[in-house]
Amino acid sequence: MKALTWHGKRDVRIDDVPxxxxxxxxxxxxxxTSTAICGSDLHLYELLGPFLDRGDILGHETMGEVxxxxxxxxxxxxxxxxxxxxxxxCGTCWFxxxxxxxxxxxxxxxxxxxxAALFGYTKLYGQVPGGQAEYLRVPLADYNHxxxxxxxxxxxxLxxxxxxxxxxxxxxxxQIPTDGTVAVLGLGPVGQFAARIARSRGHRVLAVEPVPERRAMAARHGxxxxxxxxxxxxxxxxxxxGRGPDAVIDAVGLEAHGSPGISVLQQAVGLLPDPLSRTVLEHAGVDRLAALHSAIDIVRRGGTVSLSGVYAGDADILPMKTMFDKQITLRMGQCNVKRWTDEVLPLVEDPADPLGVMDLTTHHAALTEAPDLYRKFQRKEDGCIKVVLRPGAADSGRAL
Incomplete structure (x- = not known):
């Protein structure tokens, strides 16, 4: 079959694999039948290569036919x-x-x-082959679908x-109060949906984004x-x-604009031999924290900062005095997908499309175009906000 595989920093290719x-x-x-490029895939494309092997299949936003x-x-x-x-x-353990x-x-x-292990996402999360491919093996499939x-x-x-x-x-x-205001930092795909979800619940949503096309998309949704x-x-x-929003959602994460010193460190890590760079990534502060620092600055006293953006450093310096003094609540973590499915699925199937799932994808393409679209997505070129790939596996000749 054909699959999108990692070969080095900013080097992904379509290969024939078993x-x-x-x-x-x-x-x-x-x-x-469909697979998407996620913003967190760009962390593999740019920074987390030391935890990948050449030929690893990427991708973790996938759907299809059994x-x-x-x-x-x-x-x-x-x-x-x-x-x-x-x-x-697994669906059955304590967690x-x-x-x-x-x-x-x-x-x-x-x-x-x-x-938990993730599809298509480095040794740190199990090195399980991902879904930017014509076929995908799904472990523990009775629950993982x-x-x-x-x-x-x-x-x-999707x-x-x-x-x-x-x-x-x-x-x-x-934890936005009933009559509260939330600020969303970053209007990539997750930020777009977070803003729309909060707006659909009746909250006032203020969103910050440097890319005009992303601001225009969000403005269409109030x-x-x-x-x-x-x-x-x-x-x-x-x-x-004068107080600041009741809550701030950081939908940017480790590759925020700003933090030039950390940007240089991120570039340098990619030049080190893998064992050394893994050590740096595991024990150093390698995140660009501009978005998180902004969230802490902007949120009102007694408010909540919710992190949806991915962070990877283990020695990042946070303004603890400010966080303590402002009595900020900080919530974060990898999404628990199945926890929310029953609440979200009816909105997805609603003919009115209240969350605008049909107004997010800017680029539809064949799987073979994925390398070029990784570049466009990372560089925010051509109005690229969300990429959906169609592998077209029906013509691959798989024998069953």
Whole structure:
């Protein structure tokens, strides 16, 4: 089959690789009909290469059709249409039963002290082959799927794999008061959905984003948008009686604009031999913290900062005095996809499309175009906000 594989920093390629096969009786194989490029895929493209091997298959936003099931599978059969959550969880352990599927005890990557395994996401999270491919092996498939109907297009459902529940969790964690205001930093795909979800709940949403096309998209959904400049914090305070928003959602993460010194460090890490660079990434402060520092600055006293953006450094310096003095609540973490599915799925299937899932994708392409689209997405060129790839596996000649 064809798959998008990692070969080095900013070097991803379409390769011919072996088709996946059933390894455990709890596995299933799906034919991928749609797969997306996620903002966190860009961390692999740019920074986290020391935890990847050449030829690793990337991608963790995937849906498709079941083509083969293991002997112990009870809830799936060939022909079923499914979305695959990006985190791999068992559904029965202590954490899964409490809605913390991203901490699943069955799939935790204990070698690196990490939570649940993820599709297509480095040794830190299990090095499980990802879904930017024609076929995908799904472990623990009885639980690791969301079964959907056949009537609506893929795009209605695909974002249930990651970014839509991630945004939902970000809003939940923000603890916005009933009549409250939330600021969203970053209007990439997760920020777009977080802003829309908060707006659909009746909150006032102030969103900060330096890219004009992303601001324009959010404005279509009733979001008040602001460019990123030195006056932005004061603007947001002026709009909230001088106090600041009740909550701030950081939808940017480790590759924020600003923090030039850390940007240089991130570039230098990529030049080190893998063992040394892994040590730096595991023990140094390698995150650009501009967005997080802005969130802490902007949020009102007694407010909440919710982190949906990914951070990776273990020695990042935070303004603890300010956080303590302002009595800030900080919530964060990998999304627990299955925890939110039952709440989000009816909104996705609503004919009115209240979250605008059909107004997010800016680029549809064949899987073979993925390397070029990784470049465009990282550089924010050509109005690129969300990329959906169609592998076209029906012509791959897989024998079943």
């Amino acid at each position: 088709d996946p096969v059933l390894i455990e009786p709890t596995d299933a194989i799906i034919r991928v 083509v083969e099931v293991g002997a112990d599978i009870r809830t799936l059969q060939p022909g079923d249409r499914v979305v695959i959550p990006f985190n791999i969880s 899964c039963r409490r809605g913390l599927q991203s901490q699943c005890e069955t799939t935790q990557v204990r070698e690196y002290g990490s939570g 969301v079964k959907v109907g056949h009537d609506l297009p893929d795009e209605r459902y 974002f249930l794999s990651d970014i839509l529940p991630t945004a939902w969790q970000g809003v939940e964690y923000a 979001i008040e948008v602001f460019d990123l400049d030195g006056d932005t914090p004061e603007q947001l305070r002026d709009l909230t009686q």
